[in-house]
Amino acid sequence: MEVVRLTVNGDERVCGVPAHYTLLETLRYGLGLTGSKQGCDKGDCGACTVVLDGKAVLSCLTPILEAEGRHVRTVEGLASGVEPHPLQDEFDLHGAAQCGFCTPGILCSAAALLDREPSPSREDIREALAGNLCRCTGYEKIYDAVEGAAARCRA
Amino acid sequence: MLRLHPFRYHRPETVAEAVQLLAQHGQEAMPVAGGTDLLPNMKHGLFRPGHVVSLNRIGELRGISTIAPPSNGHRPGDSFVRTTGATGGTAGHLRIGALETLHDISAHPDVRRRFPGLAEAAGLVAGPQLRNMGTIGGNVCLDTRCTYYNQTAFWRGALGHCLKKDGDTCHVTKTGKKCVAAHSADTPPNLIALGATLTLAGPNGRREVEAADFFIADGIRNTRRAPGEILTEVRIPLGRPSARSAYQKLRQRKSIDFPLLSVAVAGDFANDGSVASLKGVVSVLGARPRLLSDWEGLATGKPLNAGVIRDLAHRAWQQCRPLENVVGDAGWRRAMVPVCVGRALEKLAGLGTRPDR
Numbered sequence: 145m146e147v148v149r150l151t152v153n154g155d156e157r158v159c160g161v162p163a164h165y166t167l168l169e170t171l172r173y174g175l176g177l178t179g180s181k182q183g184c185d186k187g188d189c190g191a192c193t194v195v196l197d198g199k200a201v202l203s204c205l206t207p208i209l210e211a212e213g214r215h216v217r218t219v220e221g222l223a224s225g226v227e228p229h230p231l232q233d234e235f236d237l238h239g240a241a242q243c244g245f246c247t248p249g250i251l252c253s254a255a256a257l258l259d260r261e262p263s264p265s266r267e268d269i270r271e272a273l274a275g276n277l278c279r280c281t282g283y284e285k286i287y288d289a290v291e292g293a294a295a296r297c298r299a
Numbered sequence: 300m301l302r303l304h305p306f307r308y309h310r311p312e313t314v315a316e317a318v319q320l321l322a323q324h325g326q327e328a329m330p331v332a333g334g335t336d337l338l339p340n341m342k343h344g345l346f347r348p349g350h351v352v353s354l355n356r357i358g359e360l361r362g363i364s365t366i367a368p369p370s371n372g373h374r375p376g377d378s379f380v381r382t383t384g385a386t387g388g389t390a391g392h393l394r395i396g397a398l399e400t401l402h403d404i405s406a407h408p409d410v411r412r413r414f415p416g417l418a419e420a421a422g423l424v425a426g427p428q429l430r431n432m433g434t435i436g437g438n439v440c441l442d443t444r445c446t447y448y449n450q451t452a453f454w455r456g457a458l459g460h461c462l463k464k465d466g467d468t469c470h471v472t473k474t475g476k477k478c479v480a481a482h483s484a485d486t487p488p489n490l491i492a493l494g495a496t497l498t499l500a501g502p503n504g505r506r507e508v509e510a511a512d513f514f515i516a517d518g519i520r521n522t523r524r525a526p527g528e529i530l531t532e533v534r535i536p537l538g539r540p541s542a543r544s545a546y547q548k549l550r551q552r553k554s555i556d557f558p559l560l561s562v563a564v565a566g567d568f569a570n571d572g573s574v575a576s577l578k579g580v581v582s583v584l585g586a587r588p589r590l591l592s593d594w595e596g597l598a599t600g601k602p603l604n605a606g607v608i609r610d611l612a613h614r615a616w617q618q619c620r621p622l623e624n625v626v627g628d629a630g631w632r633r634a635m636v637p638v639c640v641g642r643a644l645e646k647l648a649g650l651g652t653r654p655d656r
Contacts, residue, residue, distance in 0.1 A: 186343070187429060188343055205339065210355060253428070261634075272427055274553070275425070
């Protein structure tokens with residue numbers, strides 16, 4: 145068992161987990177943060193995407209000890225209190241979530257994009273979400289929602 | 300849900316410490332950097348190291364820098380001036396630390412300007428998250444892939460296992476006793492075409508290997524990296540300003556997938572636009588990228604026009620025979636050899652190509 149300290153959504157967290165746990169397993173089973181989804185669990189689907197020190201990464205392939213001392217942002221950390229993040233609001237308005245399983249990962253990929261590029265082109269958005277599989281929507285509503293959120297973040 | 304087996308996780312901060320840990324734990328230890336290939340493979344039960352040695356805290360393995368040619372020949376203290384490697388002379392080179400991520404390489408201005416083929420290849424690996432994690436060291440040392448290998452233990456067991464893991468039959472060749480799992484990494488074909496040199500650190504110190512000599516035609520272990528060694532850096536000779544390179548990748552989707560075929564080309568052009576030198580590498584055939592032979596002569600001294608490109612593409616087709624080792628019909632992949640070679644050469648010639656990637 146390892147004692148690991150990391151910052152999750154702005155809060156310093158300490159948890160005891162085995163060294164072979166991934167960041168995803170620590171979030172879900174150690175910290176009770178089940179927003180990040182365990183999809184393929186081998187790096188194909190993107191449902192487990194979180195933002196690690198500003199970059200979108202796959203938490204299912206991140207050994208927990210690699211996250212020690214670093215800043216993790218998950219879907220639970222996007223909203224400000226009861227106020228949803230513009231991405232979440234725009235996903236709602238555009239109907240960009242259907243079954244919703246891929247949504248937390250897509251929101252995290254999109255949040256990392258908007259943090260580094262406030263005015264992304266449609267192609268930038270497509271590229272940033274190219275590692276997130278959605279089998280319901282066909283992506284167009286998702287791209288619309290990210291464009292809408294980018295415009296609101298700039299306003 | 301795919302669980303990792305229990306292991307000890309080491310986080311050395313120097314190359315010497317990492318090499319020492321690998322030596323101490325021998326076959327029980329494996330190095331890991333981005334983990335984007337090793338972790339899925341461990342989750343599939345392909346490897347079960349008791350000790351995982353993370354390279355991620357070793358600062359020496361980072362950095363991308365252009366080392367200019369020495370103005371006055373050899374200068375004592377210039378650690379890069381060695382006589383062993385092809386890049387060790389007076390030409391100058393680009394050094395890429397093995398821990399640099401594929402994203403950072405694809406976005407680096409010097410890589411994009413001098414080696415567009417390598418930048419494009421790094422930017423086409425998997426998807427964005429995996430490029431934020433995966434490193435060039437890991438890409439160079441990537442395990443070979445095969446339809447019958449990259450599967451869960453349950454799946455492999457149901458078929459009776461294969462040569463590469465736990466079995467004695469090759470399901471690709473049926474009768475063969477040599478593993479033909481496919482070299483599936485995007486950056487090595489470019490490194491070979493560009494004449495890059497790799498540096499390995501091990502218990503006996505450091506050594507250099509030409510990228511062109513690094514891979515061997517054995518799908519079980521397809522590199523000359525010994526188990527206790529780690530790749531520390533890649534050095535690419537700068538070449539003349541007129542040198543160009545290009546990459547073409549075939550896959551089912553435009554993202555996430557490994558290549559079904561890949562083509563890297565690098566060449567230099569005379570002032571009149573004719574070809575001065577040309578190298579082509581085709582991969583995802585067997586365990587080793589194939590440096591095309593009897594090839595350059597078809598183009599040297601000529602402009603790289605449609606007719607010459609057609610001849611070069613046909614010569615490549617004669618030499619390259621994809622196997623049924625990855626998804627995608629081998630006959631179709633072979634038919635795509637001249638198409639992909641042609642597209643890579645069109646990019647090299649600046650003729651423009653269909654925006655299909």
